[in-house]
Amino acid sequence: MSEHQSQQQTEERAIRLASIVSVDIVGFSKLSERNQRKAARIVEGLRARIVRVATAHGGRLFNTAGDGFMLEFASAGAALGAVQDLLDKRARGEPPIRVGAHVGDVIVTATEDLIGHGVNVAARLQEMAEAGSALVSAEFRSMAHSSPTAAFQSKGQKPLENIEQRVQTFEILSRRQKFARFMRRLGITALVIAVLAGLAFVSPTLWRYYQAFQAERAEPEVGPPVQMESPLADPAAIDVPAADEPAP
Numbered sequence: 634m635s636e637h638q639s640q641q642q643t644e645e646r647a648i649r650l651a652s653i654v655s656v657d658i659v660g661f662s663k664l665s666e667r668n669q670r671k672a673a674r675i676v677e678g679l680r681a682r683i684v685r686v687a688t689a690h691g692g693r694l695f696n697t698a699g700d701g702f703m704l705e706f707a708s709a710g711a712a713l714g715a716v717q718d719l720l721d722k723r724a725r726g727e728p729p730i731r732v733g734a735h736v737g738d739v740i741v742t743a744t745e746d747l748i749g750h751g752v753n754v755a756a757r758l759q760e761m762a763e764a765g766s767a768l769v770s771a772e773f774r775s776m777a778h779s780s781p782t783a784a785f786q787s788k789g790q791k792p793l794e795n796i797e798q799r800v801q802t803f804e805i806l807s808r809r810q811k812f813a814r815f816m817r818r819l820g821i822t823a824l825v826i827a828v829l830a831g832l833a834f835v836s837p838t839l840w841r842y843y844q845a846f847q848a849e850r851a852e853p854e855v856g857p858p859v860q861m862e863s864p865l866a867d868p869a870a871i872d873v874p875a876a877d878e879p880a881p
Contacts, residue, residue, distance in 0.1 A: 646740050646741055646742060646743075647740070647741045648738055648739070648740055648741075648749075649738070649739060649741065650736065650737070650738055650739075650751075651705050651706070651707070651736070651737070651738075651739045651747065651751060652705070652706040652707070652708060652709045652711070652712035652734065652735075652736050652773065652776070653703065653704070653705060653706075653712075653734065653735055653736075653737070653739065653747070653751050653752050653754075653755040654692075654703070654704040654705075654706065654712050654715060654716060654732060654733070654734045654755065655701065655702070655703055655704075655732065655733040655734070655752075655755040655756045655758070655759035656683060656701065656702040656703075656704065656719065656730055656731075656732050656759065657700060657701050657702075657730060657731055657732075657759050657760070658675070658676070658679065658700040658728050658729075658730055659728060659729045659730060659731055659764040659765075660728060660729075660764075661675075661676075661699070661700040661728070664728065672700075675726075675727065675728060676699075676700055678724065678727065679700075679702075679727060679730070680694075680697065680702065682719075682724060682727075683702050683704070683719065686715050686718045686719055686722075687704050687706075687715055689715075689718075690706065690711045690712070690714045690715040690718070691706065691707055691708075691711045692704050692705055692706035692707070692711060692712065692715055693705055695745060695746055695747050696746055696747070701756075701759075703747070703752065703755075703756075705739075705747060708776070709734075709736050709773050709776035709777035709778075710776075710777050710778060712734055712773070712777070713734075713773075713777040713805075716732055716734060716767050716769075716805060717805070719732060720732065720765065720766070720767060720805070720806075720807035721807050723807075729764040729765045730764075730765070731759055731760075731762035731763065731764055731765070731766065731767070731768075732759055732762060732766070732767035732768070732805075733754075733755045733756060733757065733758030733759025733760070733761070733762055733767065733768050733769070734755055734758065734767060734768075734769040734770070734773045735751055735754040735755040735758060735769065735770040735772060735773050736751065736770070736772045736773045736776050737749070737750055737751025737754060737772065738750060738751055739751045739752055750796075753795075753796065754770060754793065754796065754800060757793035757794055757795075757796060758770060758793070758800070758802065760794075761791060761793075761802075762804075763804075765806070765807045766804055766805060766806050766807060767804070767805040768788065768802050768803070768804055768805075769785075769802070769803050769804075769805060770800050770801065770802060770803075771800070771801035771802070771803065773803075774803045784805070784806060785803040785804070785805060786803060786804045786805075786806070787801075787802075787803055787804075788802040788803060788804050789801070789802065790802070
């Protein structure tokens with residue numbers, strides 16, 4: 634097949650709108666460096682779980698690369714359900730994952746692989762997600778609609794590597810992450826309440842001390858009484874006639 638024919642065939646590949654989910658294992662490089670066999674078992678176990686979750690939500694696994702997995706779903710709602718299951722139902726001993734999701738146009742290759750802008754955005758979002766969470770685009774959030782079990786938290790516009798346009802992003806937390814953040818906020822709130830309660834308790838005493846201090850500063854300083862010296866008080870000042878002198 635000539636190069637021209639190959640290019641023409643590529644251009645004729647189907648383009649469709651898809652919900653793409655990118656999954657990656659956090660800390661896999663260090664795990665693989667310490668124990669390659671264990672790392673391989675973890676990847677195999679996670680792959681099996683990802684396939685089960687994707688199938689249950691009407692999706693498919695279309696590409697893998699090491700510890701990375703790419704999933705396709707027909708709708709953002711189905712993809713959201715899969716993302717929540719992946720985050721919340723982690724198997725015992727399974728390392729945390731991070732997820733990126735986007736809705737966009739993709740090109741279907743001859744091997745049913747997907748390439749294109751939609752795949753690239755999902756992969757870049759996954760790279761920026763925190764452990765145990767998913768970072769999704771505004772397009773994904775708007776098409777997934779509101780879900781009573783999914784809390785989308787705005788993370789602002791972010792630049793993506795090798796992508797010119799900045800993407801408005803939202804975060805989806807796992808149940809563990811939600812609980813951890815709730816406890817942190819609860820701890821901060823309790824600390825603030827304790828500080829305010831302490832101030833309310835000691836403020837009257839502090840106010841009384843302050844008033845007493847101001848009163849002391851306002852009082853004029855009174856020195857010791859000045860004693861006037863009297864000439865009578867000095868025996869040397871009294872003229873006593875000598876015994877030999879006749880009285881006048």
